[in-house]
Amino acid sequence: MAHFGVDYYPEHWPQSRWPIDARMMREAGIGLVRMGEFSWAKMEPAEGKFDFAWLDEAIAVVAKEEIQVVLGTPTATPPAWIIERNPEILPVDHTGMVRGFGGRHHDCQSNEAYRAHIRRFVRAMARHFRGHPHVIGWQTDNELGNSHRTLCFCDSCKQAFRAWLKRRYGSIEAVNEAWGTVFWSQTYSSFAQIPVPLPTPNSHNPSLLLDWKRFCSDLIVDFQKLQIDILRAECPGQFITHNYMGFFEKTNYFHLARDLDFICHNQYPLHFRKDRDPVAPPERLAAILDLMRGIKRKPFWIMEEQAGPTGWETVSSTPRPGQLRLWTYQAVAHGSDAVVYFRWRTCLFGTEQFWHGILPHSGQPGRRYAEVKQTIGELTPLMPRLGDGGQGAEVAMLFSYDQEWAFQVQPHHFDFDYITHLMTYYTALHKAHVPVDLVSDAEDFSAYKVVIAPLMFLMTPDLEAKLRQYVAGGGHLVLTMRTGVKDWTNQVVPHVLPGPLADVVGLTVDEYDCLWGVSQAVRWQAGERAADPEPCAKWCDIVTPAGARPLAVYTMDYYQGTPAITANAYERGVAYYAGTELPPRTMRAFMAHVLATAGVEPLIAPAPEGVEATRRRGKDGDYIFLLNHARTAAELALPASWKPLIGREFVREHVLQLAPYGVALCISA
Ligand code: GLA
Ligand code: ZN
Numbered sequence: 001m002a003h004f005g006v007d008y009y010p011e012h013w014p015q016s017r018w019p020i021d022a023r024m025m026r027e028a029g030i031g032l033v034r035m036g037e038f039s040w041a042k043m044e045p046a047e048g049k050f051d052f053a054w055l056d057e058a059i060a061v062v063a064k065e066e067i068q069v070v071l072g073t074p075t076a077t078p079p080a081w082i083i084e085r086n087p088e089i090l091p092v093d094h095t096g097m098v099r100g101f102g103g104r105h106h107d108c109q110s111n112e113a114y115r116a117h118i119r120r121f122v123r124a125m126a127r128h129f130r131g132h133p134h135v136i137g138w139q140t141d142n143e144l145g146n147s148h149r150t151l152c153f154c155d156s157c158k159q160a161f162r163a164w165l166k167r168r169y170g171s172i173e174a175v176n177e178a179w180g181t182v183f184w185s186q187t188y189s190s191f192a193q194i195p196v197p198l199p200t201p202n203s204h205n206p207s208l209l210l211d212w213k214r215f216c217s218d219l220i221v222d223f224q225k226l227q228i229d230i231l232r233a234e235c236p237g238q239f240i241t242h243n244y245m246g247f248f249e250k251t252n253y254f255h256l257a258r259d260l261d262f263i264c265h266n267q268y269p270l271h272f273r274k275d276r277d278p279v280a281p282p283e284r285l286a287a288i289l290d291l292m293r294g295i296k297r298k299p300f301w302i303m304e305e306q307a308g309p310t311g312w313e314t315v316s317s318t319p320r321p322g323q324l325r326l327w328t329y330q331a332v333a334h335g336s337d338a339v340v341y342f343r344w345r346t347c348l349f350g351t352e353q354f355w356h357g358i359l360p361h362s363g364q365p366g367r368r369y370a371e372v373k374q375t376i377g378e379l380t381p382l383m384p385r386l387g388d389g390g391q392g393a394e395v396a397m398l399f400s401y402d403q404e405w406a407f408q409v410q411p412h413h414f415d416f417d418y419i420t421h422l423m424t425y426y427t428a429l430h431k432a433h434v435p436v437d438l439v440s441d442a443e444d445f446s447a448y449k450v451v452i453a454p455l456m457f458l459m460t461p462d463l464e465a466k467l468r469q470y471v472a473g474g475g476h477l478v479l480t481m482r483t484g485v486k487d488w489t490n491q492v493v494p495h496v497l498p499g500p501l502a503d504v505v506g507l508t509v510d511e512y513d514c515l516w517g518v519s520q521a522v523r524w525q526a527g528e529r530a531a532d533p534e535p536c537a538k539w540c541d542i543v544t545p546a547g548a549r550p551l552a553v554y555t556m557d558y559y560q561g562t563p564a565i566t567a568n569a570y571e572r573g574v575a576y577y578a579g580t581e582l583p584p585r586t587m588r589a590f591m592a593h594v595l596a597t598a599g600v601e602p603l604i605a606p607a608p609e610g611v612e613a614t615r616r617r618g619k620d621g622d623y624i625f626l627l628n629h630a631r632t633a634a635e636l637a638l639p640a641s642w643k644p645l646i647g648r649e650f651v652r653e654h655v656l657q658l659a660p661y662g663v664a665l666c667i668s669a
Contacts, residue, residue: 001068001136001338002030002031002032002067002068002338003031003032003337003338003339003379003380003383004029004030004031004032004338004339004340004341004376004379004380005030005031005032005033005034005067005070005338005339005340005341006025006030006032006033006034006307006340006341006342006343006344006357006358007033007034007035007303007304007340007341007342007343007344008021008025008033008034008035008058008062008343008344009035009038009039009343009344009347010035010054010055010058010061011039011042011054012345012347012348012349013345015054015057017363018057018058018061018062019061019064020363021344021345022061022062022064022065022067023065024359024365024369025062025065025067025344026065026066026067027373028358028369028372028373028376029373029376029377029380030067030376031066031067031068032067032068032069032070032338032340033062033067033068033069033070033340033344034069034070034071034072034139034303034340035055035058035059035069035070035071035072036055036071036072036073036074037071037072037073037074037076037139037141037142038072038074038076038077038104038142039055039074039077040074040075040077040078040079040121041077041079041080041081042054043055043074043121043125044079044121044124045079045081046081047081047082047085047120048120050124050125050128052125052128052129055071059132059134059135062134063133063134067134068134068135068136069132069134069135069136070135070136070137070138070139070241070303070340071125071129071135071137071138071139072138072139072140072141072142073121073122073125073138073139073140073141073227073231074121075118075121075122075140075141075227076104076105076141076142076143077104077105078106078107078114078117080101082114082117083101083106086111086113086114086117088108088111088113088154088156089106089107089108089111089113089114089117090106090107090108091105091106091107091108091148091151091152091154092108092151092152092153092154092157093150093151093152093153094150094151094153094197094198094199095198095199096153096198099151103147103351104142104147105146105147105148105151108151108152108154108156108157109148109152109219109220109223110152110154110156110157110159110160110219110223111154111156112156115223115226118226118227119226119230122227122230122231123230123234126138126230126231126234126235127234129235129238130234130235130238131235131237135238136238136239137238137239137240137241137261138231138235138238138239138240138241139240139241139242139243139264139303140224140227140228140231140240140241140242140260141223141224141227141242142243143243143244143245143248143266144220144223144224144242144251144256145220145245145248145250145251146245146248146250148216148220148250149250153196153197153198157196157219158195158196160215160219161194161196161212161215162191162192162194164215164218164219165191165194165211165215166191168211172188172189172190172191175188175191175194176188178207178489178491179205179207179208179211179489180205180207180491181205183205186205196212197209197212206406206409206410206490207489207490207491209409209490210402210405210406210409210489210490211489213405213408213409214252214402214405216250216251217250217251217252217255217401218255220250220251220256221251221252221255221256221258221259224242224256224259225259228240228259228260239261239262240259240260240261241260241261241262241263241264241301241303242256242260242263242264243264243265243266243303243304244256244263244264244265244266244292244295245265245266246265246266246267246288246291246292247287247288247291247419249401249404249405249408252401252402253291253295253401254295254401254440254442257295257296260296262296262298262299262300262301262337263292263295263296263300263301264300264301264302264303264340265288265289265292265300265301265302265303265336266302266303266304266305266342267285267288267289267302267304267305267306267327267331268304268306268310268342269285269306269323269327270306270309270310270316270317270319271310271316272309272310272311272312272314272315272316273314278316278317279317281427282330282430282610282612282627282629283423283426283427283430283431283612284423285327285330286330286334286426286430286612286614287422287423287426287430287436287438289330289331289334289335289336290334290335290391290426290436290437290438291399291438292334292335292336293334293335293390293391293437293438294399294437294438294439294440297390297437297439297443298335298388299335299336299337299388300335300336300337301336301337301338301339301340302331302336302338302339302340303340303342304340304341304342304343305324305327305328305331305339305340305341305342306319306324306327306341306342307324307341307342307343307356307357307358307368307372308346308355308356308357308358308360308368309354309355309356310355310356311354311355311356312351312352312354312355315354319368320631320660320661321367321371321661322371322659322660322661322662323661324341324368324371324372324375325371325372325374325375325661325663326627326628326629326661326662326663328372328375328379329375329379329625329627329663329665330612330614330625330627332379332383332386332616332625333612333614333616333623333625333627334391334614334616335390335391335616337383337386337388341357341358341372342355342357343355343357343358344357344358344359345357345358345359345360345361345363346359346360346361348361356368358372378646382623382645382646382665384619385618385619385620385623386616386618386619386623387616387617387618387619389616389617389618390437390616390617391435391436391437391614391615391616391617392435392615392617392622393434393435393436393437393448394434394435394448394449394450394598394600395429395434395435395436395437395448395449395450395451395452395595395600396436396437396438396439396445396448396450396451396452397422397425397426397436397437397438397439397451397452397453397454398438398439398440398441398445398451398452398453398454398456399422399438399439399440399441400440400441400456402458402488403418403455403456403457403458404418404419406457406458406486406490407455407457409490412482412514412538412539413514413515413516413537413538413539414516415537415538416538416539416581418455421454421455421480421581422454422455424581424582424584424587425452425454425478425587425591426438427584427587428584428587428588428590428591429591430612431588432588432591432592432595432602433602433603433604433607433612433613434591434595434600434602434603435603435614435615441453441456441463441466445470446469446470446473446475448475449475449476449598449599449600450475450476450477450478450594450595450598450600451470451475451476451477451478452478453467453477453478453479453480453483454478454480455480455481455482455483456479456480456482456483456484457482457483457485457486458485458486458487458488458490459483459484459485459486459487459488459493459499460487460488461500464484464499464500464501467479467501467504468500468501468504470573471504471570471571471572471573471574471575472570472571472572472573473571473572473573474571474572474573475573476573476574476576476594476597476598477504477573477574477575477576478576478577478578478594479498479501479505479575479576479577479578480577480578480579481512481539481540481541481578481579481580481581482539482541483497483498483499483501483577484497484498484499484500484501485497496508496509496510497509497541498577501575502546503546503547503570504568504570504575505548505566505568505570505575505576505577506545506546506547506548506566506568506570506575507543507544507545507546507547507548507563507566507568507577508543508544508546509541509542509543509579510542510543510544511542511559512539512540512541512542513539513540513542513557513559514538514539515536515537515538515539515540518557519535519556519557520535520536520537520540520554520555520556520557520580521533521534521535521536521554521555521556522534522536522552522553522554522555522564522565522580522582522583522586523552523553523554523555524551524552524565524585524586524589524590525550525551525552525553526551526552526567526589526593527589531585531586531589533555534583534584534585534586535583536564536580536581536582536583536586537581537583538580538581539580539581540554540559540564540579540580541577541579541580542554542559542562542579543562543563543566543577543579544562545563545566547568548563548566548567548568548577549566549567549568550562550563550564550565550566551563551565551566551567551576551590551593552564552565552586552589552590554580563579564578564579564580564582565577565578565579565582565586565590567597574597574598576590576594578590603615603624604624604626604636604638604639605637607634607636608630608634608635608636609630610628610629610630610632610634611626611627611628611629611630611634611636611658612625612626612627612628612629613625613626613627614627618667620667620669621667621668621669622667622668622669623665623666623667624642624665624666624667624668625663625664625665626647626656626658626663626664626665626666627663628658628659628660628661628662628663629661630660630661631660631661632660633657633658633659633660633662634657634658634662635651635655635656635657635658636655636656636657636658636664637654637655637656638654638655638656638666639654639668640654641668641669642666642667642668643666643667643668643669644656644664644665644666645665645666645667646663646664646665647662647663647664647665648664
């Protein structure tokens with residue numbers, strides 16, 4: 001299998017250019033292209049009139065250069081003639097407004113007319129390309145859920161929501177019970193009265209909102225299933241995948257993956273809008289990649305890797321020399337088996353005129369082409385050796401869409417955010433060079449030495465039992481603020497917090513304090529001498545130990561001196577509790593303590609800021625990726641047993657020099 005590719009849009013270029021593109025691709029070592037995912041109008045210009053000849057020809061042109069093809073089903077872009085015939089396909093937004101044709105994803109995913117168009121089209125496309133010797137697989141749609149973030153509230157979706165509730169709860173009485181509709185006289189006497197959450201004079205019922213998010217996620221999974229069923233039946237032997245968007249949360253990605261052979265992710269480290277980081281921090285990119293590996297607990301692909309400045313109306317900075325190579329190595333280091341760059345050549349028209357490809361508008365290969373070519377040349381011989389043994393992580397972090405959604409409904413503090421909270425833990429582990437797996441709480445996590453289970457706001461008795469058992473069996477578990485507050489319907493449970501796990505963590509939570517207009521700080525005191533206080537924010541649980549030992553305390557106000565972080569020995573393991581969102585210095589001390597107690601070793605000793613170390617368990621040894629995300633050079637001492645395969649710039653014995661954005665790859669057999 002080829003391991004490097006590009007996203008290619010032959011329909012944007014004259015046919016005379018195709019062979020030139022294909023030859024340049026092959027010369028760069030590219031062996032894969034993804035095509036077709038937005039070209040419905042060209043493949044079916046009028047209902048039932050299919051034209052796949054141009055795509056046959058494009059596949060033949062790249063095949064001549066030994067390039068394999070992944071085809072995307074173009075269902076993210078229903079053509080104008082479909083919308084003209086069935087305007088009811090257009091989605092309705094959260095204000096009740098119908099969104100018009102244009103852009104993409106101008107569709108309602110529950111709409112039957114739309115689904116009928118998809119069945120007809122995907123079946124025809126699948127039948128045409130089944131068994132094609134150069135088509136190795138399919139991508140369903142494109143970034144499912146994208147553009148649908150505030151969609152769709154149409155009548156069809158309302159009916160689908162009611163049907164979903166009926167399947168989930170059985171009767172209207174059960175819905176009333178689960179949602180607590182006796183509050184504010186919201187009791188329903190039939191499913192026909194249940195609304196979709198359009199704006200009301202004030203807030204909706206939190207249980208309704210959480211179920212709505214679950215419904216929207218299930219709808220997307222079901223929408224994808226429609227075409228997967230067709231592709232599976234028509235195209236045995238070709239894989240089916242989908243391109244994910246990292247921490248995107250409209251869809252439960254664990255559920256979306258069940259019907260896929262493997263998953264793909266789109267990685268764009270540079271951003272071009274004011275509300276986002278201009279460059280995503282390396283630990284965030286790493287966490288996203290670890291989640292992508294955790295979705296199916298196996299290697300994945302990057303289906304779109306940044307290849308130039310990104311941009312729509314505004315434009316990001318340009319990737320610095322070395323960054324495209326660095327991000328490719330980072331993706332591979334965290335478990336990507338293939339990297340496909342978005343896009344081959346920068347388009348001359350359309351919304352993405354400034355979303356740059358490997359080639360600039362002119363089509364002349366330049367700096368980016370040379371860097372991609374070098375990267376592919378270096379990594380291609382190594383890819384088959386990397387295997388699927390994961391990172392050998394001894395630490396897991398639990399990831400849950402239900403918890404994230406529940407906090408979106410009620411963030412408690414204006415600035416509170418599920419991912420940001422998880423990242424406080426992940427960042428400390430990343431900077432300590434400790435590999436982490438991000439896994440679903442439905443997984444068996446018993447083999448990990450440490451499990452971080454942040455924000456287990458919604459609890460089930462099963463989950464509680466599993467966590468208890470993990471500690472009893474010798475695990476080191478970190479639980480946090482807001483554990484055990486609610487049940488799965490988003491109702492508060494009438495127990496003393498954190499509920500049944502109180503004896504495991506050895507404390508009760510008697511009060512809490514939202515840090516809005518008040519200040520608080522924590523002091524780490526489990527070391528040889530107590531640290532200086534460090535301000536904390538957003539939230540504090542005020543706890544009473546019942547056996548737990550304080551590792552850090554609050555330093556201000558009426559609960560000054562009470563524990564902010566605790567440790568409790570329970571049967572053969574240890575359960576920790578962190579009552580606040582920990583600031584960085586305290587978090588680093590906390591994680592160092594947890595790791596040392598659990599016997600987890602970092603991959604490398606402290607390294608200069610910005611240097612990432614990641615391990616991939618290969619077929620013939622451990623591959624250690626050393627990645628310098630900083631714009632300055634870094635020096636790094638290597639253990640004697642590591643043999644550098646790529647990046648051998650030694651300044652002294654065992655001391656390696658990493659250039660700005662430079663990488664090294666070592667094997668430790
Ligand atoms: C996403 C999409 C691509 C393209 C890029 C750039 O990742 O999947 O089709 O639109 O963004 O905007
Ligand atoms: Zn709809």
